[in-house]
Amino acid sequence: MNSAFVPTRRMGLYEPMHQMDMWGDFKGNNNCFDIPPSMIFDDNESENTSHKSIEPSHKYDEESSKPADKVLRRLAQNREAARKSRLRKKAYVQQLENSKLRLIQIEQEIERSRQQGVCIGSGLADTNLLRSSGTTNPGIATFEMEYAQWVEEENRQISELRNAVNNNNGSEDDEELRSFVESGMRHYFHLFKIKQTTAKADAFYLMSGTWKTCAERLFFWIGGFRPSEFLKVVAPNLEPLEEQQRVDVCNLTQSCQQAEDALSQGMLKLHQIVSETIADGGQRNYMGDAMEKLEALVRFVGQADHLRGETLQQICRILTTRKAALALLALGEYLQRLRALSSLWASRPNTSCTT
Incomplete structure (x- = not known):
């Protein structure tokens, strides 16, 4: 044989x-x-x-x-053919996933616009349709769907919190209200978490604010709301306050403004450095240097959201449970009004909401 x-x-x-x-x-x-x-x-x-x-x-x-070399060459050719086949299959599957995400995203925005007439300046549909590349960043598409779900959940929580506050008998430390406050806090921190993930995928997109409505972008600051603005919005709803509470809230507002100024100065410095780096196109690898410096945008978004989270936590520590519930309710209703204002702006005669 x-x-x-x-x-x-x-x-x-x-x-x-x-x-x-x-x-x-x-x-x-x-x-x-x-x-x-x-x-x-x-x-x-x-x-x-x-x-x-x-x-x-x-x-x-x-x-x-x-000869052995012919056999080995044939085996090598077969391996290469198999490798190329796997790569083609992987690319095809990825293309299908991207198309699926984009389709779901556009369908959701069309349905939301039909029901509410909301301004499509949030970037959930028009931004993608206008992208000339024809390919949506999967991280951005995922964030837009998650953010749309976040807004829907926020509206539901605000409604439940409003009913709980109205049904409260005036107790400053109600267990039911405490559970709503904790749930609301977790909801905001979930937003900060998915924003940080998205910033790593595309910090420019997140900081552009195109995922927000028109009126919200008027008050946009490094990927979200200013913590000091939040304190000013909720302050009228917290009265009467004890003297120590009033002092603590005042100190918290000043600390927020100082931290915001520091981050804003850092952003201006980053703009200046990147601008100078690009202008000096004669240096070696100037584009690589600019790209490396722009990585700081991810850190700025994270620091801004960290400041927002710390502000929410501090205000809940300073206030009673009922007052903390009133603060979260005031913030939620304020954001709802901004979105409603965007809708009115978009529906005014012969005009449209533009980015």
């Missing part, structure tokens, strides 16, 4: 050694290798001939007599 063959009893199939190596190269890919009909035997025939001497076919005599 030729030494290049090893008779194996597996479904009546006899495999030459070099063919077994090829099976290993294509393991897990059912479409990469077809079994020739001549290699499949009937079970009865195999049983009857199991004790007979098995002679290789003339085809495999020729195959085994080929």
